[in-house]
Amino acid sequence: MTERIDFTKSEQYTLSIRLSADGFSFSIYNPLGENSFCFDSYTVNASCSMTANIKEMLTSTEALKYPYKRINILVDSPRFTPVPFDLFEDEQIDTLFYHNFPKVNNEIVLCNVLGKSNVVILFAMDKHAHQLLTEHFPTARFFSTVSPLTEYFVQKSRLGNSKK
Template sequence: MAQPIDFNKSEQYILSIRLSTDGFSFSIYHPQQSEEVYFSSSPVNTQRSMAANVKAYLTETEELKHRFKQVNILIHTSRYTTLSLELYEDEQTDLLFYQNLPPQNNEVVLCNILGKSNLVILFGLDKLTHLFLTEHFPNARLFASVSPITEYLAHKVKPSDCRKLFAIFHPESVEVIAFEKEKLLLLNTYPISGLNDSCYYLLNIWQQAGYNQEDDQLYICGNNRVPQWEELPLRLKKYIRKLFIINPQMEFNDSAMSRIKEISFDMLSLISCE
């Protein structure tokens, strides 16, 4: 059973914050005492900018004012691009990023190196949000939310496996990650507004990638915050035979954190990759 957090020993805990347009959340846990966990989520003010929301969140959330052993910040964004680690050169970060994405004012480009996947994920964050975060947490590690998901799933895929397509659903978007054996074929984020959007993107990707209905596999993960989540697997099973629903509690060995229904798959992936 989960145990309460003792903020008098906050410097023993790891804090992970997740920032998304569909809400902010954070988790706190003790790396040696797995049952000592804390989780909180809150909506964002859609009339404010991301930077204004972040500033208010850091100012008003008492739990975030403590000192922690380690701070991770997950940015849920679609402004990212991937490349092989062998092709990456640090001094060309901005050039590589803007070759694949349109320029945007007042943006800083950040880098996540995925050692197990042999990949680099570059992502953008507006400068003011970045300033607020790094002033409040000078030693924080910043990640695109797709980074821990990709690292976690890549580690699970084996050379002998069939081709696999993973879809991680959120209220307003879906991340699609495709593998052929251990090779990453696709990583992209798509906006969704309902059941039809969700099915369209997945079935179109399945067809364009030449996946086989009999042999290849689709894994989906989401929760009741996702529009029409209960209907989605019923619709997809009409077209894809080997469809599996990822149960985070089973996936992450029934950890205290995985029992929290509201926690996101990317946050659980980050914790498991520590």
């Protein structure tokens, strides 16, 4: 599906990668052009680790070899927890997260501060996968898949008294 994208201008584009246990997907979007959006999925090998699947995807997918203006990596996992911003402290990320979930080896706890909803989403992902993606995409931003939905629904809930 990437045949509509002109990769000579990839520095203008936004790349979003969704990581999930059931498969990966990515989209490329050019905010400056019409019809400059493509979406593609990548089937994972369930017998391999997430890191091995990511490494295979990065080497075999031509579209992921170009430089991009913005790179978003969305981690789809049930291991996330919201924390009110007033109770959040950077030094307490692991303590807050592992209060709600059992500790898992080789995992890193990340956070998304959601300004519109006044909440912080704590989420975990495989440490090796995070390291691999950070090395390949140094400017990447990591998000839990619930973060953009939370911001959207909070904004929607404040719009009048109609059905929501």
